[in-house]
Amino acid sequence: MAAEDDFEARAAVLARVESWRRRAPKLADETITMAHGAGGRAGQSLIEAVIRPAFSNPVLDALDDGAVLDIGDGRPMAVTTDAFVVTPRRFNGGSIGDLAVNGTINDLAAMGAEPAALTVSLVLEEGLAVDELRAIVGDLARAASAAGVPVVTGDTKVVERGAADGCYITTAGLGLVAPGAQLDAAAVRPSDAVVLSGTIGDHGVAVMVARGDLALAADVASDTAPLHELVAALLEAVPDTRWLRDPTRGGVASICNELAAASGLGVELDESALPVRGAVAGACELLGLDPLYIANEGKMLAVVPAEDASAAVAAMRSCEAGADACVVGAITDEHPGLVLVRTGFGGTRIVDMLVGDPLPRIC
Numbered sequence: 001m002a003a004e005d006d007f008e009a010r011a012a013v014l015a016r017v018e019s020w021r022r023r024a025p026k027l028a029d030e031t032i033t034m035a036h037g038a039g040g041r042a043g044q045s046l047i048e049a050v051i052r053p054a055f056s057n058p059v060l061d062a063l064d065d066g067a068v069l070d071i072g073d074g075r076p077m078a079v080t081t082d083a084f085v086v087t088p089r090r091f092n093g094g095s096i097g098d099l100a101v102n103g104t105i106n107d108l109a110a111m112g113a114e115p116a117a118l119t120v121s122l123v124l125e126e127g128l129a130v131d132e133l134r135a136i137v138g139d140l141a142r143a144a145s146a147a148g149v150p151v152v153t154g155d156t157k158v159v160e161r162g163a164a165d166g167c168y169i170t171t172a173g174l175g176l177v178a179p180g181a182q183l184d185a186a187a188v189r190p191s192d193a194v195v196l197s198g199t200i201g202d203h204g205v206a207v208m209v210a211r212g213d214l215a216l217a218a219d220v221a222s223d224t225a226p227l228h229e230l231v232a233a234l235l236e237a238v239p240d241t242r243w244l245r246d247p248t249r250g251g252v253a254s255i256c257n258e259l260a261a262a263s264g265l266g267v268e269l270d271e272s273a274l275p276v277r278g279a280v281a282g283a284c285e286l287l288g289l290d291p292l293y294i295a296n297e298g299k300m301l302a303v304v305p306a307e308d309a310s311a312a313v314a315a316m317r318s319c320e321a322g323a324d325a326c327v328v329g330a331i332t333d334e335h336p337g338l339v340l341v342r343t344g345f346g347g348t349r350i351v352d353m354l355v356g357d358p359l360p361r362i363c
Helices: 002-021 041-055 096-110 130-147 202-211 228-237 251-263 278-287 306-317
Strands: 067-069 077-084 113-125 151-159 167-177 193-196 243-245 266-270 301-304 326-332 339-342 348-350
Touching: 077 096, 096 113, 096 130, 096 167, 096 228, 096 243, 113 130, 113 228, 130 151, 130 167, 193 306, 202 278, 228 306, 243 251, 251 266, 251 301, 251 326, 251 339, 301 306, 306 326
Parallel strands: 113 151, 266 339
Antiparallel strands: 067 077, 077 167, 113 167, 193 301, 193 326, 243 301, 266 326, 339 348
16 A cells, blocks of 8 residues: 555656646746756747747647658758857867867758768867868868768858857758658557667766866766668668657657657656766766766767667667667656656656756867
8 A cells, every 4th residue: 555655656656747848938037048048948948938939839848859841852851950168169079160060061951861972161260270160170170071061061260369269050951751761659559669879978067077167087988970871770670660760959858858848758868777887977976067968979879679679779889889788778658848858776767858057069
């Protein structure tokens, strides 16, 4: 009887939490803060209360990393756009240049698309050293060449000293969706497996260490990498892949919350299965951060049928960027709209959207 009472009490708590989370978004802030760009609840409120109503249409309202457009002539086309304002502009494992290329490619890959072309616009601040700009452009060109995706057009603007932070990059990407790919949160089903292509938190910690203001000396390199070949291998091995997303700002936690909200189902993650490098775990422990909320720039989260989980992991591991791929959780209908983590002690904890701004300007 006591166990039944505990279950009912827990169910009531989950129901109240879910009711609170589904309230219509309200933007109480009178000015923009850094939290609005951190990929968490503040940013979601900004989008839902200000940006989405201005442009609302069926394609935009899906709030995916890009849009799939049926132009009536062959394969559907995917399009995405992004902006990069990371500070510092160079960090262990990458720079704003290759980050711009890889981030745009990965948004296309998350739509099941093979990238075909990129556009690049540079916003430069008066006083930026030409040698630094040359290095950034070189990084961008090498990353595009390595991924086999050409930069086909662009623009350059210069603003007065103090009106920017050295260099900002904006991009757009075009690609063709893989034949048969049907990636949609609505396709996700209870018991589906959640598969992650590798370790979490690498990029966010690498940028944090590069800033130098926290006196950290962790040897962590950013995971920035293009993932279109990994996604192609996954879709070939598991054509019934349900959903894909690269967990950048807000980390795996925020992406899983987006999935739970869009699918109307719950996500359960296994804490012991989450791959975290020792240096990343140590840095997060020192700073009181949860690796689940730390940004990645070279990882893909996939939802696949449970019976295809092993094939999905094998397909990801066939690519260098997916060497540490593993199953990290499952979809459930027991707590719709919520993300729970099963801890090593046998209990569970709710993982909500990121609140606040623990790591500003990581991409």
